[in-house]
Amino acid sequence: MNRFALGVSAGIARVTESALGPYQTAVIRIGFSGTWLLFLLREFPHREEMYGPDGPWSWGLAQQLVSDNGAFTALLWSDGRFWFEAVYTLAVLTSVLLLLGWRTRTMSVLFMVGVLSLQNRSIFMGDGGDNVLHLMCIYLVFTRCGQVWSLDARRARLGREARARGEHVPDRVGPALWGVLGLALAAVTLSGRLFDGEEFVPLLLWTVWLAQALGWLIGRRAKTREPRILLDVVANIVHNGALLVIMAEACLIYATAGWYKVQGSRWQDGTAVYYPLHLDYFSPWPALADALAASGTMVMLVTYGTVAAQVAFPFTLFNRRVKNVLLAVMIFEHAAIAVILGLPFFSLAMIAADAVFLPTSFLRRLGGWAARARGRLLAGMGTGTAGTPLPKPRAPESAGHTASAGDPGGAKDAGGAGDAGDAGDAPVGFRA
Amino acid sequence: MDVHDGGSKAPHGPGEPGAAPAGPQGSPPDPADPRDPPPDQAPPREARTGIAALSLRYQIAVAVTLAVVAVAVCVHIGMVFLHVAPSNTVTKQHGRAIDDWIYPEFEQNWKLFAPNPLQQNIAVQVRAQIDTADGGVRTTGWYDLSAEDGRAIDGNLLPSHTQQNELRRAWDFFVATHDSDNRPVGLRGSLSETYLRRIVLLRLERDDAAGKGGAIDLVQIRSRTTNVRPPQWSQEKVSDEPVYRVLPWWSITADSIERDVK
Known part of the structure; x- marks a missing residue:
C-alpha cells in the first residue's frame, strides 16, 4: 500500500513537474x-x-x-x-x-x-x-x-x-x-x-x-509565484497527456495495420507483398519490383516479417532494447516503401511518428551531429558563428523579464527553455 | 525518455521547469545549448518546488487539471481504439457516441493493404463525343487516364497526389456511392458524379481531345479491371480477361459540371 502510494506520488511529480520527452x-x-x-x-x-x-x-x-x-x-x-x-x-x-x-x-x-x-x-x-x-x-x-x-x-x-x-x-x-x-x-x-x-x-x-x-x-x-507555477504545471500536464496520445496513436496505427493483415488470406499464404508491387499506381520502378518479387521465399519472409513487426510493435515498448531494434526495422521499412511503392510523404510522416519512440541519448547525438555539420557548413561559407547552434541570430526579444528574476534556469536544458515556446509563447514568457 | 527526476519519491524532483522562475538561487550554468547537454542528474535543490510549493487551493487546481486531462486522454484513446477496431459489441451499442467523438477531425483508417492487398489494376478510361468545328459529330477513342497516371508515376521519386490519388480515389468514391446499376446513393453519390465529370473533362482538355474548334458534348466513362498476374513461382491461375464497368453517356453542361455554380 505504502509502495503504491509512493509510486503514485512519484508519477504525479513526473507528469506535473516537467514536459517529458x-x-x-x-x-x-x-x-x-x-x-x-x-x-x-x-x-x-x-x-x-x-x-x-x-x-x-x-x-x-x-x-x-x-x-x-x-x-x-x-x-x-x-x-x-x-x-x-x-x-x-x-x-x-x-x-x-x-x-x-x-x-x-x-x-x-x-x-x-x-x-x-x-x-x-x-x-x-x-x-x-x-x-x-x-x-x-x-x-x-x-x-x-x-x-x-x-x-x-x-x-x-x-x-x-x-x-x-x-x-x-x-x-x-x-x-x-x-x-x-x-x-x-x-x-x-x-x-x-x-x-x-x-x-x-x-x-x-x-x-x-x-x-x-x-x-x-x-x-x-501576479503578486505571488503560485499562479505562474500553476500555469506551468497545467501546461506540463497537457503536454504529457498529448504525448501519451501521440504514442498511443502510433501504436494504434501499427496494431490496426497488423491485426487486420493477420485476417487476410494473402498475408497468410505469404504472397501479399507481391501484389502492391504490381499495382500500376504503386510501382514507379517495375523492374525493381520484379526483382524484389523474383523469389517466393523472400516475398514470404517479408510478408510475414511485416505482419509480425506491426503486430508486435506496441508490445515491444515494454522492453527498451527490443523496442529500439524494431524501431530501426520500421524506419527502414518505411524508407523502402517511400521509394519502392512511390509513397514518399506517407513514409516521411510515418518515420516522423516513429521518431517519438527514439531514445533521448540517440536524439542528443543526432542533435550534436546536426549542430556540428551546420557549424562546418557555416564555417565553410565563412559566416560561422561558433557559439550559436541555431540559424540566424535574431534580435533577442525575450520578454519583459525583470532583471532581478535571476535565472535559476534549467537544471536541465529542457526545463530551461521550456516556457519559451509555450504557455508564454505568449507575449511574455511568464517566467519573467 | 530519460528520467530527469531520478526517481525521487517526493514531488520535488530537480529541475522542473515549473519551479524554475522563482526557484532558489543556486543557478547552474545555462545548459540550454542542445549541443552541450548537461549531465542528466542535476543537483537537487533544497527548497520545496513544483506542486509541493503550492498552497492547498492551487494544489486542488492541479489535481483537478490532472484528473480532467487523464480522463480526456483515456476517453480519446478509447474512442480512437473503438473507431479503428472491427465492429464489436461495444461499437454496436455506442456507435453513435463514438462517431460523434471521432468525426470529422479524428477520422482514420489504417487498414493499409489489409486484410488483403488489392490484387487488381483498375483503370479509369473515358471517351467523348465532340461537336467538331465543321458542325459534325465525332466520337473519340478511349483515353486510358489511369495509364497516363501510371506513366507519370513511373521512375518518379516524388509522385504527385494528382497522379496517384486524384482519379483513383475519385473512382473509389464513385463506386462507394453508387449501386450496381450506377445510380447515385444520397448527396455523396451526386457529388461524386460531378467530381468525376470535372476530372475527366480536365484530362480530356489536357489531351486536347476536342481538337481545334471542337467542343466536348458528351463523355462516357468506364473502368477496366484486370487481375494482377500471379507470381511466376506460384501455381495459381487467374483470368487475365479484363472486366469492364461502363457508365452511361453523360452530358457536359455548365450545370452538370458546376462551372458557374458558386
Missing part, C-alpha cells in the same frame, strides 16, 4: 512540419488542381460536403483566388516557422489551421500520410514541442543571459503576433464563418489564444 516532441515537430512543408513545395505546381476554387473538386462541391460533415477549413471562408493563394502561402510559411521553432505554440496552431484547411477542403486527394499529419497536427498543439532545437529555446537562453547581465529585453513581437491573430479570430467569428461547422477546432483556437493572454497577464501581474 523534450527531444522526442522536438523531433516530431520537425518531422511533421518538415513533411508537410516538402509536400506543399512538391505540390506547388498542382496546388490549384488539388485545392483551388476551380479544381475538379470545386469550391461548390467542397462546400456541400463540408456543410454535411462539419469539418474545419479556412479555404471555404471565401471562394476567391487571392484567399486560396494566401492560405497556401501561409501554410508553407507556418510550416517553416514551426520547423524552426519560432513562437512554437502559436505556429503549431497556425500549422494545424493550414493542414486542416487544405486537407478538409479536398478530402479525396489524401492518403494515409495525409491522415497521419491530420491527426498529429492537432495533437502537436497541446505539446510544448519547442523546448529544444528551436529558435524559442535560443531566445530563452539569450534572454537569460541578458538578464544575468542585468539587461531588460522587452518582447514586442509576441504581443503583436497575439494581437493580430486575436483580431483575425474575432473578425472571422463575427462574420459567422468560424463556427459554421463542428465547434472543436474553433474552440481550440480561442482557448489557446486566451491561454496565452492569461500566461502573459500572470507573468506580468
Whole structure:
C-alpha cells in the first residue's frame, strides 16, 4: 500500500513537474512540419488542381460536403483566388516557422489551421500520410514541442543571459503576433464563418489564444509565484497527456495495420507483398519490383516479417532494447516503401511518428551531429558563428523579464527553455 | 525518455521547469545549448518546488487539471481504439457516441493493404463525343487516364497526389456511392458524379481531345479491371480477361459540371 502510494506520488511529480520527452516532441515537430512543408513545395505546381476554387473538386462541391460533415477549413471562408493563394502561402510559411521553432505554440496552431484547411477542403486527394499529419497536427498543439532545437529555446537562453547581465529585453513581437491573430479570430467569428461547422477546432483556437493572454497577464501581474507555477504545471500536464496520445496513436496505427493483415488470406499464404508491387499506381520502378518479387521465399519472409513487426510493435515498448531494434526495422521499412511503392510523404510522416519512440541519448547525438555539420557548413561559407547552434541570430526579444528574476534556469536544458515556446509563447514568457 | 527526476519519491524532483522562475538561487550554468547537454542528474535543490510549493487551493487546481486531462486522454484513446477496431459489441451499442467523438477531425483508417492487398489494376478510361468545328459529330477513342497516371508515376521519386490519388480515389468514391446499376446513393453519390465529370473533362482538355474548334458534348466513362498476374513461382491461375464497368453517356453542361455554380 505504502509502495503504491509512493509510486503514485512519484508519477504525479513526473507528469506535473516537467514536459517529458523534450527531444522526442522536438523531433516530431520537425518531422511533421518538415513533411508537410516538402509536400506543399512538391505540390506547388498542382496546388490549384488539388485545392483551388476551380479544381475538379470545386469550391461548390467542397462546400456541400463540408456543410454535411462539419469539418474545419479556412479555404471555404471565401471562394476567391487571392484567399486560396494566401492560405497556401501561409501554410508553407507556418510550416517553416514551426520547423524552426519560432513562437512554437502559436505556429503549431497556425500549422494545424493550414493542414486542416487544405486537407478538409479536398478530402479525396489524401492518403494515409495525409491522415497521419491530420491527426498529429492537432495533437502537436497541446505539446510544448519547442523546448529544444528551436529558435524559442535560443531566445530563452539569450534572454537569460541578458538578464544575468542585468539587461531588460522587452518582447514586442509576441504581443503583436497575439494581437493580430486575436483580431483575425474575432473578425472571422463575427462574420459567422468560424463556427459554421463542428465547434472543436474553433474552440481550440480561442482557448489557446486566451491561454496565452492569461500566461502573459500572470507573468506580468501576479503578486505571488503560485499562479505562474500553476500555469506551468497545467501546461506540463497537457503536454504529457498529448504525448501519451501521440504514442498511443502510433501504436494504434501499427496494431490496426497488423491485426487486420493477420485476417487476410494473402498475408497468410505469404504472397501479399507481391501484389502492391504490381499495382500500376504503386510501382514507379517495375523492374525493381520484379526483382524484389523474383523469389517466393523472400516475398514470404517479408510478408510475414511485416505482419509480425506491426503486430508486435506496441508490445515491444515494454522492453527498451527490443523496442529500439524494431524501431530501426520500421524506419527502414518505411524508407523502402517511400521509394519502392512511390509513397514518399506517407513514409516521411510515418518515420516522423516513429521518431517519438527514439531514445533521448540517440536524439542528443543526432542533435550534436546536426549542430556540428551546420557549424562546418557555416564555417565553410565563412559566416560561422561558433557559439550559436541555431540559424540566424535574431534580435533577442525575450520578454519583459525583470532583471532581478535571476535565472535559476534549467537544471536541465529542457526545463530551461521550456516556457519559451509555450504557455508564454505568449507575449511574455511568464517566467519573467 | 530519460528520467530527469531520478526517481525521487517526493514531488520535488530537480529541475522542473515549473519551479524554475522563482526557484532558489543556486543557478547552474545555462545548459540550454542542445549541443552541450548537461549531465542528466542535476543537483537537487533544497527548497520545496513544483506542486509541493503550492498552497492547498492551487494544489486542488492541479489535481483537478490532472484528473480532467487523464480522463480526456483515456476517453480519446478509447474512442480512437473503438473507431479503428472491427465492429464489436461495444461499437454496436455506442456507435453513435463514438462517431460523434471521432468525426470529422479524428477520422482514420489504417487498414493499409489489409486484410488483403488489392490484387487488381483498375483503370479509369473515358471517351467523348465532340461537336467538331465543321458542325459534325465525332466520337473519340478511349483515353486510358489511369495509364497516363501510371506513366507519370513511373521512375518518379516524388509522385504527385494528382497522379496517384486524384482519379483513383475519385473512382473509389464513385463506386462507394453508387449501386450496381450506377445510380447515385444520397448527396455523396451526386457529388461524386460531378467530381468525376470535372476530372475527366480536365484530362480530356489536357489531351486536347476536342481538337481545334471542337467542343466536348458528351463523355462516357468506364473502368477496366484486370487481375494482377500471379507470381511466376506460384501455381495459381487467374483470368487475365479484363472486366469492364461502363457508365452511361453523360452530358457536359455548365450545370452538370458546376462551372458557374458558386
